[in-house]
Amino acid sequence: xxxxxxxxxxxxxxxxxxxxxxxxxxxxxxxxxxxxxxxxxxxxxxxxxxxxxxxxxxxxxxxxxxxxxxxxxxxxxxxxxxxxxxxxxxxxxxxxxxxxxxxxxxxxxxxxxxxxxxxxxxxxxxxxxxxxxxxxxxxxxxxxxxxxxxxxxxxxxxxxxxxxxxxxxxxxxxxxxxxxxxxxxxxxxxxxxxxxxxxxxxxxxxxxxxxxxxxxxxxxxxxxxxxxxxxxxxxxxxxxxxxxxxxxxxxxxxxxxxxxxxxxxxxxxxxxxxxxxxxxxxxxxxxxxxxxxxxxxxxxxxxxxxxxxxxxxxxxxxxxxxxxxxxxxxxxxxxxxxxxxxxxxxxxxxxxxxxxxxxxxxxxxxxxxxxxxxxxxxxxxxxxxxxxxxxxxxxxxxxxxxxxxxxxxxxxxxxxxxxxxxxxxxxxxxxxxxxxxxxxxxxxxxxxxxxxxxxxxxxxxxxxxxxxxxxxxxxxxxxxxxxxxxxxxxxxxxxxxxxxxxxxxxxxxxxxxxxxxxxxxxxxxxxxxxxxxxxxxxxxxxxxxxxxxxxxxxxxxxxxxxxxxxxxxxxxxxxxxxxxxxxxxxxxxxxxxxxxxxxxxxxxxxxxxxxxxxxxxxxxxxxxxxxxxxxxxxxxxxxxxxxxxxxxxxxxxxxxxxxxxxxxxxxxxxxxxxx
Numbered sequence: 001x002x003x004x005x006x007x008x009x010x011x012x013x014x015x016x017x018x019x020x021x022x023x024x025x026x027x028x029x030x031x032x033x034x035x036x037x038x039x040x041x042x043x044x045x046x047x048x049x050x051x052x053x054x055x056x057x058x059x060x061x062x063x064x065x066x067x068x069x070x071x072x073x074x075x076x077x078x079x080x081x082x083x084x085x086x087x088x089x090x091x092x093x094x095x096x097x098x099x100x101x102x103x104x105x106x107x108x109x110x111x112x113x114x115x116x117x118x119x120x121x122x123x124x125x126x127x128x129x130x131x132x133x134x135x136x137x138x139x140x141x142x143x144x145x146x147x148x149x150x151x152x153x154x155x156x157x158x159x160x161x162x163x164x165x166x167x168x169x170x171x172x173x174x175x176x177x178x179x180x181x182x183x184x185x186x187x188x189x190x191x192x193x194x195x196x197x198x199x200x201x202x203x204x205x206x207x208x209x210x211x212x213x214x215x216x217x218x219x220x221x222x223x224x225x226x227x228x229x230x231x232x233x234x235x236x237x238x239x240x241x242x243x244x245x246x247x248x249x250x251x252x253x254x255x256x257x258x259x260x261x262x263x264x265x266x267x268x269x270x271x272x273x274x275x276x277x278x279x280x281x282x283x284x285x286x287x288x289x290x291x292x293x294x295x296x297x298x299x300x301x302x303x304x305x306x307x308x309x310x311x312x313x314x315x316x317x318x319x320x321x322x323x324x325x326x327x328x329x330x331x332x333x334x335x336x337x338x339x340x341x342x343x344x345x346x347x348x349x350x351x352x353x354x355x356x357x358x359x360x361x362x363x364x365x366x367x368x369x370x371x372x373x374x375x376x377x378x379x380x381x382x383x384x385x386x387x388x389x390x391x392x393x394x395x396x397x398x399x400x401x402x403x404x405x406x407x408x409x410x411x412x413x414x415x416x417x418x419x420x421x422x423x424x425x426x427x428x429x430x431x432x433x434x435x436x437x438x439x440x441x442x443x444x445x446x447x448x449x450x451x452x453x454x455x456x457x458x459x460x461x462x463x464x465x466x467x468x469x470x471x472x473x474x475x476x477x478x479x480x481x482x483x484x485x486x487x488x489x490x491x492x493x494x495x496x497x498x499x500x501x502x503x504x505x506x507x508x509x510x511x512x513x514x515x516x517x518x519x520x521x522x523x524x525x526x527x528x529x530x531x532x533x534x535x536x537x538x539x540x541x542x543x544x545x546x547x548x549x550x551x552x553x554x555x556x557x558x559x560x561x562x563x564x565x566x567x568x569x570x571x572x573x574x575x576x577x578x579x580x581x582x583x584x585x586x587x588x589x590x591x592x593x594x595x596x597x598x599x600x601x602x603x604x605x606x607x608x609x610x611x612x613x614x615x616x617x618x619x620x621x622x623x624x625x626x627x628x629x630x631x632x633x634x635x636x637x638x639x640x641x642x643x644x645x646x647x648x649x650x651x652x653x654x655x656x657x658x659x660x661x662x663x664x665x666x667x668x669x670x671x672x673x674x675x
Contacts, residue, residue: 038085042096046084050421053077057210057424061393068122071198072111074206077424078431079107079146085425086149103142110139114191125192128184136187140439143197147436150429154482158491159439166443175456178447189446196442200313201434201490208309208319209430211392214423215378216303218396221419222403222411224371227364228253229271234361243276244289244341248334251293252300253375261305261522265294265530269537283540285344288548290534292337295522295553298485300330302379306430307489307518311511312388314493319388323379325512325573328589329559332572336555336596340604347606367406374399430486437490444494454499465503469564472496473517480521488518500564509563509570516560523549551603555596558627562592566629591648595626598655608662618658625651 038046056077060070083104087093113135114121124132144156165172169180181189190196194203219225232250236242247268254264269290276286298305301323308326312319359367377398381391403411411419444450457475461467475496480488492514500510522530528546535545550557563569568577571585572592601607602619611619626648 037094038096039094042084046081046096047417047421049077049081049084050424051417053081053424054210054214054420057206058214058393058396061207061211061389067203068194068198069115070206071194071202072115074210074431075143075198075202075435076108076111078205078428078435079142080104081424082146082150082428082432083107085428086146088149103145106138107142107146110135110142122192125188126185128188128192132192133184133187136191137183139191140187140197143432143435143439147432150432151436151484151487155433155436155484155487158483158487159436162440162443165449166447169447175452178449178452181446186443186446190439190442193442195445197435197438199438199441201310201437201441201486202431204309204313205306205427205431205434207389208312208392209306209434210424210427211389211396212303212306212309213426213430214420215392215396215399217419217422217426218399218403218411219371219374221415221422222371222374222399223368223409224374224399225254225267227368227371229268230358231361231364231368233271233275234359234364243272243279243281244344245338246275247272247289247293248296248337248341251296252330252334254297261291261294261298261519262529262533263294264297265290265533266537268293269534273537277538281344283538284535284544284548287531287534287538287540287545288550288552289337289341289344290537291523291528291530291545291549292552294530294534295519295549295556296330296333296337298519298522299326299333299516299556301326302376305515305519306434306486307515309388310434310486310489310493311508311515315508315511317508318382320379320382321508323382325508325575328572328574328585329512329516329555332559332589332592332596333553333555335593336600337552339597339600340552343600343604343606347604347610368409370402370405374402429484433484433487434490437487440491441494450494450498453495454502457496457499458502463503465500465505466565468499468503469513469561472500472514473560476514476517477520477524480518481524485518485521488521489515492518505564506570506575508575509573512573513560513564516556520553520556523553554599554603558599559592559596561628562588591626594652594655595623595628597623598651599623599627607659609665611658611662615658615662618654622651622655622658625654 056073059065065073083100084096087095088097088099113131121132128136144159147159148156163186165176166181166186167183169176169178171180172178191198193199229246229250232246232253236245236249250268250272251264254267269287273286273290276289277283281289304322304326308322309319311317312322374395377395378392381394382388386394400411400416403409457471458468461471472492476488476492479491483491493511497507497510497514500513501507505513522528523546528542528549531546531549532542534540534549535542538545559572563572566588568580568584568588570577571580571588574585576582577584598619601611602616602623605611605616607615607619629648629651
């Protein structure tokens with residue numbers, strides 16, 4: 001963050017260039033798909049279909065639509081819009097061809113065939129007739145193509161590999177072998193039953209994910225996104241650390257309107273980076289913080305990422321319970337980010353930033369503060385006792401009504417149509433991912449792969465919970481490098497979570513562990529879209545920016561191990577440990593907080609001053625003893641050959657000792673920019 005010849009002075013005008021914005025938007029498209037920008041009749045037709053899709057799901061949230069009809073209709077809308085809005089190849093963008101229209105019509109025809117068959121159709125699941133198989137194969141091919149268009153080729157390829165596994169079972173080596181299934185049996189299970197493509201993932205997509213994307217679109221069209229950024233700037237502006245604080249606060253608030261890590265990174269970066277550059281942020285450090293903020297938007301209640309809705313469905317718990325479980329980890333994440341921002345300001349002698357908002361903080365809050373009500377409405381309705389679907393429905397109604405408090409935010413017909421269309425279009429990526437992941441889930445349940453895989457992982461780990469957790473995190477992380485967060489969570493929830501649960505980890509802790517590591521794919525190369533988008537905005541190096549983002553997101557990598565490895569750790573999920581009390585929740589939160597502060601000082605190489613090599617090593621040890629005790633405990637037990645009783649006191653003493661030593665030996669030395 002130190003000013004150098006490439007860093008603008010405080011008086012220079014810094015702006016994000018159109019070229020940088022274009023590059024950043026390309027990364028948003030890489031995550032959400034490169035959609036067509038249709039004009040004329042094609043644009044009107046696609047917008048109409050998207051609006052009707054949103055209205056149908058809003059009706060389904062309030063009224064009662066049978067499960068099969070809801071899921072099949074949801075997928076039909078999804079496929080039609082995917083073929084219209086996402087081209088066969090990039091060179092065919094912004095125009096609709098016959099090969100976009102025909103697949104959409106055929107997809108609808110396959111769904112009509114399934115619904116028209118009624119109970120007779122579903123009764124043929126184990127022995128489908130010839131036409132069932134033909135129609136099912138056509139549908140699966142269309143689904144794979146729609147998923148390829150919206151999310152890329154990797155997810156369809158992964159699904160085909162699972163299909164191959166199901167068909168080649170007798171020819172595989174032990175322990176992977178199984179009886180094997182022919183095409184007819186697979187089509188019946190995947191296409192006809194509600195345990196394959198139209199299973200849990202599509203149910204969540206049809207009942208929750210699309211409603212939350214509509215909710216986010218209503219917030220965005222009513223000006224909530226702009227207000228949250230302006231509010232953050234006005235609240236934090238004018239101080240040396242204000243630029244970093246603005247990124248942290250606005251990323252938390254934008255988790256609702258955006259719902260996408262990359263989109264949040266770009267949205268904040270275009271506004272906040274000029275301010276960060278003036279304060280003296282080095283390009284890669286600025287990009288790393290922006291990417292970390294974008295990641296935080298996926299981890300933050302009340303919306304979290306799409307995978308969070310799946311947690312509730314897989315565990316058969318309320319979505320409100322998932323929100324509560326994410327509360328303390330989210331607070332720890334942002335606490336650590338804010339602490340690193342404060343260290344940045346001290347470490348690099350950040351300069352004051354002159355910021356003059358259009359209106360005062362008080363005026364802004366009086367005029368547009370109703371957006372906070374819109375943001376919190378969904379949680380309030382769930383606390384009252386409404387179902388998640390009905391809660392988000394009423395939250396949308398509240399957002400719509402409150403928008404008319406100011407004429408410039410009112411959702412008049414044009415904005416309303418835009419919000420309804422954007423809500424459905426924004427759900428397409430997740431919807432196709434969920435449907436395609438249903439192929440994986442269906443095959444895992446049909447072949448028993450989940451139990452086989454968990455046994456294999458436990459065997460490789462020698463029954464060690466620590467090694468099993470490390471292997472699981474690596475598996476989730478590697479899969480997350482190739483497929484979207486939602487798909488990564490779904491795949492690993494059915495094949496990896498059973499291993500942790502077998503070793504005594506509560507099911508909710510195992511699923512939250514997998515969720516957090518699935519989200520980390522956002523900042524992991526080669527698909528580190530958030531850091532790459534941030535680097536495009538700041539002009540930094542994409543890979544150096546990714547390394548910086550790892551530094552800022554350190555808590556997200558380590559905290560999940562706490563509620564898996566430490567019996568007291570489930571307290572971080574607001575769950576009282578077995579035989580414990582609320583005191584355990586408080587104790588584990590304080591220990592983890594202090595550990596994260598020590599690790600942040602280690603990562604920044606700065607506490608009260610620049611660390612020496614010895615001090616940095618001691619801070620790392622202190623942080624691990626407080627946050628990740630099982631690792632240190634396992635290493636020590638392996639060295640001395642007997643069990644030890646872990647206590648957090650050594651970690652606390654070591655960390656406090658380093659701080660007190662630095663307080664006595666303060667030095668004005670300023671570190672090199674590359675430190």
